[in-house]
Amino acid sequence: MASKFFLLALMAMSASRALASDPGQLQDFCVADRTSQGMFFVNGFACKDPKTAVVEDFFFSGLHMAGNTSNKQGSAVTAVNVAHIAGLNTLGISLVRVDYAPNGQNPPHIHPRATEGLIHFQFNLGTNKAVAIAALSSKNPGVITVNNAVFGSKPSISDDILAKAFQVDKNIVDNIQAQF
Template sequence: HALASDPGQLQDFCIADRTSQVFVNGFACKDPKTALVEDFFFSGLHMAGNTSNKQGSAVTAVNVAQIAGLNTLGISLARVDYAPYGQNPPHIHPRATEILTVLEGSLYVGFITSNPENKLFSKVLNKGDVFVFPQGLIHFQFNYGTNKAIAIAALSSKNPGVITIANTVFGSNPSISGDILAKAFQVDKKMVDHIHAQRERED
């Protein structure tokens, strides 16, 4: 019988040294004697994100890129703003589980399990409700109301990453062959070409 886990913290903190030339899985630590209170601080989540875009949503991330003191601590968060009928489209976080709390409005949310079941777990959330999206699974949020919505998402990684499904599949560089996508989605290649052309115009 064997057990394995990530190593525990060996010091109080490891503030990210973004100037270091040392390549590690994350960031090297700067000298703790040079730590400043600003290394553990971020201001801005009181401000709404700009939802004037085609998805009608905005994500304000607070991860190790914004707070250097999050390095090695395995946690981050984000504010998500939704315009009426706006959505945070289907996406995954390859390195984190997400727990979402609705602060204002109502959201229809869900995630889909892996192959072969591909089962959808979905629910309407109201103010104060909390929902969990397991690591690596496709999930989404949709504001079906006529008022704005706001949520806070906590994630189990200092750098959770995000892969938006439609953007990734139809917006890769270089592009995935239209023949491959047409076969994968079981649609006419003209439709795939139309989506590619539309994305190129947006870029």
């Protein structure tokens, strides 16, 4: 009995170890060739010939500029991905800068194809603004805003269902849906 348990435990450990590793990258870098004339193709855009890579392929100069926060949310999102930095091609990452006005917010949301990690958050007391820089684990993370998905969906979710789910009067739901 003990030998069967030991054998089963050994098999379980070896199977989990085999499934818990990521494959290695196929190459060090693959600068996106947006002209589609690239010689190599891996996962993403076609790759430039590595001999033609330049510093500008790994640089983006727009993150230092504040976004326009004069909107209902009081925030502005600047996304940076392989379309802006060709050197991000095949790395499976992107990043965003989020600017916040006083009392601004980035509404509740999810990224269906990524996880998000905060890199930097800064308060600028001179302008009463805040800035966050976040990294995303996808070249195309997508975004689904919860309020749009719930109250602005097409076809719309029944007022009765939303009123019951949020435990509010149906008139409140109607008022919120009218905003969309």
